[in-house]
Amino acid sequence: MKHLLSMEELDKDEIISILHEANRFSLGETWEPKDRKFVSNLFFEPSTRTKCSFEMAERKLGLDVIPFEASASSILKGETLYDTIKTLESIGVDAVVIRHDQDHFYEELVGKIDIPVLNGGDGCGQHPTQSLLDLLTIQQEFGTFHGLKVAIAGDILHSRVARSNALVLKKLGAEVVFSGPTEWFDQEYLNSGKVCSMDEAVESCDVLMLLRIQHERHGATSHLSPNEYHQQYGLTLQRERRMKKNSIIMHPAPVNRGVEIDSDLVECGRSRIFKQMKNGVFVRMAVLKRALETN
Amino acid sequence: MKHLLSMEELDKDEIISILHEANRFSLGETWEPKDRKFVSNLFFEPSTRTKCSFEMAERKLGLDVIPFEASASSILKGETLYDTIKTLESIGVDAVVIRHDQDHFYEELVGKIDIPVLNGGDGCGQHPTQSLLDLLTIQQEFGTFHGLKVAIAGDILHSRVARSNALVLKKLGAEVVFSGPTEWFDQEYLNSGKVCSMDEAVESCDVLMLLRIQHERHGATSHLSPNEYHQQYGLTLQRERRMKKNSIIMHPAPVNRGVEIDSDLVECGRSRIFKQMKNGVFVRMAVLKRALETN
Amino acid sequence: MKHLLSMEELDKDEIISILHEANRFSLGETWEPKDRKFVSNLFFEPSTRTKCSFEMAERKLGLDVIPFEASASSILKGETLYDTIKTLESIGVDAVVIRHDQDHFYEELVGKIDIPVLNGGDGCGQHPTQSLLDLLTIQQEFGTFHGLKVAIAGDILHSRVARSNALVLKKLGAEVVFSGPTEWFDQEYLNSGKVCSMDEAVESCDVLMLLRIQHERHGATSHLSPNEYHQQYGLTLQRERRMKKNSIIMHPAPVNRGVEIDSDLVECGRSRIFKQMKNGVFVRMAVLKRALETN
Structure with a gap:
């Protein structure tokens, strides 16, 4: 058993x-x-x-x-x-x-x-099954985890998968960086030296793992409007254009369209959201x- | 597909x-x-x-x-x-x-x-599956739609099937008339020349399609009490007796017993409600x- | 049928x-x-x-x-x-x-x-299926109902099974006694001469059928606190020790742990609760x- x-x-x-x-x-x-x-x-x-x-x-x-x-x-x-x-x-x-x-x-x-x-x-x-399906999707894409750079972006604090995905990806040989509003990072993350801006994250990563804003788990919601969040921390059309050639976009869904990701990118060529x-x-x-x- | x-x-x-x-x-x-x-x-x-x-x-x-x-x-x-x-x-x-x-x-x-x-x-x-099951029930009864007179009675305005049943029945060769409170008819119906009293409807039709009063869809409910509605627009015991020999009663259910139809008629010989x-x-x-x- | x-x-x-x-x-x-x-x-x-x-x-x-x-x-x-x-x-x-x-x-x-x-x-x-599973559990344990003493204890008044279990057990040859707060007995029970204290009940019975306090059915709940109820009418650790060697404990569940029965007794050797x-x-x-x- x-x-x-x-x-x-x-x-x-x-x-x-x-x-x-x-x-x-x-x-x-x-x-x-x-x-x-x-x-x-x-x-x-x-x-x-x-x-x-x-x-x-x-x-x-x-x-x-x-x-x-x-x-x-x-x-x-x-x-x-x-x-x-x-x-x-x-x-x-x-x-x-x-x-x-x-x-x-x-x-x-x-x-x-x-x-x-x-x-x-x-x-x-x-x-754990979300983490495993994330891993399967990456493995099917790249064949390996070694040497991959994975950016995890968004509501780290309330996410069920951010921390455990980070741990397991490192165990499997990937490099992991984080991006998102500072208020959603605890000291451990901030001290890790792995926190970067969304612009840096999208330009350098092979895998961009967007997290869902867990409105339903927030005691206090972010002080940003959905559109402000999108511009500062979301995947805009502009940012997507600066991503590396073969890099992919992931999101556990349900997606807050226009917040974590521009609605037009949910099913774009790089998106593996429905593949997940x-x-x-x-x-x-x-x-x-x-x-x-x-x- | x-x-x-x-x-x-x-x-x-x-x-x-x-x-x-x-x-x-x-x-x-x-x-x-x-x-x-x-x-x-x-x-x-x-x-x-x-x-x-x-x-x-x-x-x-x-x-x-x-x-x-x-x-x-x-x-x-x-x-x-x-x-x-x-x-x-x-x-x-x-x-x-x-x-x-x-x-x-x-x-x-x-x-x-x-x-x-x-x-x-x-x-x-x-x-549409309600419309189709209504059609199947009529077809099984009469073998054809040609020459049949179908009366659709009641809450025409909020009904999901009144308008489309009317259209398709006419397409299939039936004549369709309507009955019910005037407030539940729009101008198109009123201008069609096919609106008649409940007494006329029951006496002349082969098929009486009663509609359910959709209490849950009414912004403002009818000004009539359930019993007043029953007497003016419902199928009373008296009206049923004046129906043509082989005419049938239909209702999409759930039935508001004693309103659209007398409770004793729900399972009467003419009723095809459970057959539907x-x-x-x-x-x-x-x-x-x-x-x-x-x- | x-x-x-x-x-x-x-x-x-x-x-x-x-x-x-x-x-x-x-x-x-x-x-x-x-x-x-x-x-x-x-x-x-x-x-x-x-x-x-x-x-x-x-x-x-x-x-x-x-x-x-x-x-x-x-x-x-x-x-x-x-x-x-x-x-x-x-x-x-x-x-x-x-x-x-x-x-x-x-x-x-x-x-x-x-x-x-x-x-x-x-x-x-x-x-009735609760009554039947109670009977099956007793039958599997003792092989017969004849000569068994069954104590039914607790919220007799609101129980779905107390009265019918009592009737059928007597029909099958068992003796039935009752225990619990007087306010939960009607005159018929009180006159039956079969009502006894919880201490008497546990010491003499072969089968102790605890009933669930049906909080959700009480107009007015008992005036006793859960712990007071437990001490006066529940199966405490002390009372369990005074039960006869082969006697068993039953409860229809869900159990209010620490009220009808001490939490530690729910899965004790005498308990047939999960067997039920x-x-x-x-x-x-x-x-x-x-x-x-x-x-």
Whole structure:
């Protein structure tokens, strides 16, 4: 049984192995568990991409999905997450995917339940399948991570993937720089010597990873208007023209069009934004297989 | 790839072909796509009939359904409908059914996405599968549309089907008259010379199509009480007795019992209300097949 | 066609037959209907256990599930429950499971619709599959009901299962006693001579059935704090130690930890709480089979 909780728990070999498996799925490889397996997707926060992508991955693996509607569950009667998961386990669910607004929600589960938990995003914490699909997209593009320069730009502080993507990209041999409003960097970033202006970032990077402004997580929103943000920190049409020939644009979506990125660039030649979503299914097939085959 | 957006875009031959296909499904004919196909139903407005009917039709065709819960989607984070559909397309969804409170919601999609869109109702606009199931029910009853007199009665202004049913019925050879409160007719109707009293309508028609009072779409509701409406414009027990021998009663449902129609008439011998729902599944099988087989 | 509406409508032989069938399912027996069957689960109140358990049972029987989202249904447009069920029947649904906040909701359906209704809990009324899974759990433990002493403790008044479990247990040969705050007993209970203190109850019973405090059903909540309730009427660590050697603890869940039962006892050796949930799937398979095989 293998949980997927955070990128930090995965060593380099495991990451490479998941990406390899995901890539095989992208090429049409199939896999189904020997016995019938049941999974449930518990999304306590809004989601289209991650939820639908897991639903698709599950069906492609021939898994049975037990619907779970968070807004109509016994959580409303005060039931704990642990008791809810234990219930699903008792009923015969073989694995759960959970998105939750609480950072590290999985800590109350690990070691106490006997089915794998796949983290579909925890608060401002982690979003490991997003990180993995980002990595797959880069690997498919460049074949390697060595020597690549990746710029991560935007709302670093509230992002579920900025910090863990940075760590894992460095582990895999890439150089990482950051850009965005200073108020969204903590001291650790500022001291790293890797923070640069958006203009520097776009001109030098091979991969530009834009982050979504997480309006819904901001206690206080930025003091900038959307258009001011776009001009100072976003990918404008002008900035895109100064990008290196083969460099690519990524964004976890949903995109705030005209803020992080000019609306006309969302589907431009360099954009891998919808390719990322496509890869999301393959990555989720890989981690579901990993969770269930050793169950 | 064939969208189904409005009745106006369908020519007479296409309508007849869809009805023919639907009728074959009603007789037990089956069809499944060669390859596995995934569909998603995006309902941004409440629905039992249309939603469940599409879900049934999809399963009867052996399609895989990717659940989409509008109230827990990224639409809440401000994502556009276009980006949502493009996401589903990227994830591998082969067709989408959409109900939306905005008239002509599909205009921002057509020509820009590569999967068929089936309109499950747009604002006060259209509801083509409802129109088609109405037509199938009439065709099964009378064998033809030629020479039939169809009375459409009630909330013409807010109805998704009144105008397009009228147009298509005339195209297919039927005569159409209208009845209902004058405040719910625009000048075009009033000038058509086809508006008559409810008493005239019930006595002369072969098909009485009652419309639902769309309380949820009314800026200002009618000044009449439900009972006053019933007496002046509804199908009372007395009026039903004056209907022609083989004439039938239709209603798209949900019925406001005792308003548009006396509660005791909902399941009377002339009523085809539940037959319409039954036919809804066959019509949706036909349009899903049409959308997917040429995909 | 066999509804499952209340425990009272089942005679002793039927109960024994359902338990027998459920036990066979628990041992790995399988059953599938000859023809494809469609079911729908209509939950108008929050639920995790019952809803997911039915979903699991349905999939294990190879049934097709038509999703029904109460919060996005035409009930919001004022449609009656009868019209909703009649709609589903028209669409081709072969059986419905309904949870509803109204006692005896099924009375407006029975005799008027042609598909079986399975009661998933009605207001403060009944919850027959919960009663049946309680019985199966006791039967698996003791092999018989004869001579067993069952103590039902807690919020008798608002419980969906207390009264019907008491009746059926007596019918099957067990002795039943009650414990809990006097304000939650009506005169019938108080006159029965079967009400005792929690200390007496735990020391003498073979089965301790704790009830959930139904905060969501209380007009006025108890005047006791959760901790006061726990000390006077709950299963404390001290009380558990005084239970008979082979006696077991049951609770329908969700558990209010530290109120009805000390949190540490939820998964103690005597607890059958998660076993009950496991049995819920088998019982629901049995009643679905019963509903559909004679359809």
